Amino acid sequence: MELKTSFLAGLLFLQSCQNAREAADVLYLNAVIWTGDSAQPSASVLAVKGDKILYVGGDANLHKGPRTRVVDLEGRFVVPGFIDNHTHFLSGGFQLASVDLRSAKTPQEFIQRLADFARNLPEGRWITGGDWDHETWGGELPKKEWIDSVTARNPVFVNRLDGHMALANSLAMRLAKVGKQTKEVAGGTIVRDAEGSPTGIFKDEAMGLIYPAIPEASPEALDEALVRAMDHALSLGVTQVHDVGSYGGFTDLETYRRNAGKLKVRIYSMVPVGAWARMAEYVAGNGRGDAMLRWGGLKGFVDGSLGSTTAWFYAPYDDEPNTSGLLVNDTLQLREWILKADSAKLHVAVHAIGDRANDWLLGVYSEAEALNGPRDRRFRIEHAQHLTRKAISQFAELGVIPSMQPYHAIDDGRWAEKRIGPERIKTTYAFRSLLDASAKLTFGSDWTVAPLSPLEGIYAAVTRQTLDGKKPRRMGTAREDFRRGSPPLLYRQ
Ligand SMILES: [Zn+2]
Missing domain, CATH: 2.30.40.10 (Urease, subunit C, domain 1)
Known part of the structure; x- marks a missing residue:
């Protein structure tokens, strides 16, 4: 020694x-x-x-x-340089050139933005992206009637900023052959009016009814989106991103490999966990990449999101007592994918938002370790948003990485308590508690769900003051203090 x-x-x-x-x-x-x-x-x-x-x-x-x-x-x-642990990088590149619905504060503004954007588009061109948030105008979901008259020549499928629901206009539904007769989809919801006709809102897996009608992005369009995304990242000081994917399959990774000599940002590109066998073969034939581009990671989903009331909880939602959320993947199948992917020594990162989804996933991760033996596997839970007290200590015990995106705390934080009540809110976005419990906490943005800017994320983690300035109530001026450079008050959660 x-x-x-x-x-x-x-x-x-x-x-x-x-x-x-x-x-x-x-x-x-x-x-x-x-x-x-x-x-x-x-x-x-x-x-x-x-x-x-x-x-x-x-x-x-x-x-x-x-x-x-x-x-x-x-x-x-x-x-x-900043490393962002969770982005949807290529859809971010597309969003930079698409309609901006995130900042629409009223239904009228939402409609006007789409009308203005559609006016300059060739007939038949799809309008996607958008990143709207119905909570900014009080929570009423948009419907196809709002936009049909201003988007008659263009099919529309614009998503909420969390990507867990989207609004189609009548033309898009016609092209996708979706109507009153369409049956429900496991893991998803078709929102319907009193007569049983779809309103245009499709949640989680039900969004898959519309996707097949949208033409695939060309390689040229993907390459252009990549350049826009990289330039945007560099402008904010982000020099490496973990990309959890935008397109499913290997489309994202293939785009990066096609541009291998031209990458300006380091990229860790993940593919869906259902493709673990193909990724195992891919790694066997191609290795795991180099300093600029790496692969071998798999991304999965247990549940949906809080904003779409599809995150999986033990108890029902306070504001929608008929549901406790839903499972995006059949748990038996997801469990099998995780165990097999881990036995193939691939890296697994799975989205879990609700308390029950997180407990379930921690259980499967510990099962994998027991089954496949100890190694440096760095299992990740993406978001780890609502945790039981027991789960908070389990992250460190099991060596699971809570991969969190603090901007959500000041964004969803505006209305989270209305969804889950005063008790569950106490272990929501529990950054400090996770650190105190020795978890290896890591941060990112979840772009395009949140802005890519790391400083906005750090601001959110430090002050926890919601975007409307209303919570925590005892703080009046944290945002101003932060901007002036004086140290903000620290709040524990
Ligand atoms: Zn995400």
């Missing part, structure tokens, strides 16, 4: 001597660098050679060579 340590120290010494002789390609001076190292929290000089950081410290001459380019940052703040 003694020998090993001194050998390592010697090696490090040797390396720093070599580094000391090396000239940097670029030298950044007069920076305010956040190092993440409590022993040396800030620095002013950064030296870079190729794709490596040679040095972070205070000596401006150590790595200066005759051909070194010197950049004076004039006191600007420097942080490492």
Whole structure:
């Protein structure tokens, strides 16, 4: 042990001597660098050679060579690039060029945005994306009658920002051959009027009734969406994304591989967990990628979302007492996929929102470990939104990663309590409690469900103040404090 340590120290010494002789390609001076190292929290000089950081410290001459380019940052703040743990990256790229319904504050505005967007489109072109939120105008779901007259020439299938329900117009339903006679779909809901006709709203698996009518995006359109998404990410300081997918199958991964030489952002691309056998073969034939593009991860769903009242709870919703949510996947099948994927040494990340969905998934993960033996498997629960007290401690015990997206806390937080009541809200978005219980908490955005900006996410995690400024009630000015740069109050949850 003694020998090993001194050998390592010697090696490090040797390396720093070599580094000391090396000239940097670029030298950044007069920076305010956040190092993440409590022993040396800030620095002013950064030296870079190729794709490596040679040095972070205070000596401006150590790595200066005759051909070194010197950049004076004039006191600007420097942080490492952000990694976003959960994005729907390509649909984000499409959304950047699509109709913006997220900021529509009233049904009239929602209708007007679609009318304006449709006016400039060729006849027959589908309108998708949108990311609307009916909670911003009090919770009334949109229906096809709102938009039929302004979108008569274009089929419409625009989704809620959580992607768990979408609105079709009459033309889209006609093209998809969906009507009053259409039967219910397992794992989904067709919202119907008093006469039993679909209103245009399709939830979770029922959205699959409309999808087949939408023409597939061409490779060129996918490539363009990727460029838009990467540029947007870089503009916000995001240098790596974990992509949980937008298209199902291997479409996303194939798009990234087709653009392998042109990637400006590091990407970890996941495919649906149902495709685990194909991914196992893919890894056997192609490895797991390189520093810019990696694969081998699988994404699944247990339940839906809180906003669509499809997240799976033990007890019914307070505002919809006839339902406790629904399962997106048959649990027996999902369990089998997870166990098999894990035995093939693939990486599993599964969406779970409701307390019952999280408990169920933690149970399957511990079963997998018992069955397939210990290894560094890094099981993830995406969102981990509503937890039982027992679940909060289980994450660390089982080594499961809560992969959370804090912006949802200040967005859904506006109306979450109306859905689940005062008790369940106490263990909702329990970031601090998870950290105190030694869980390996990780953050991301869930773009396009939430904005891609990491600073908005950090703001949300720190202040927990909802977008309407109303919760927590004892906070009046956190958002302003944060913007002014004064330290916001901390709230535990
Ligand atoms: Zn997501």
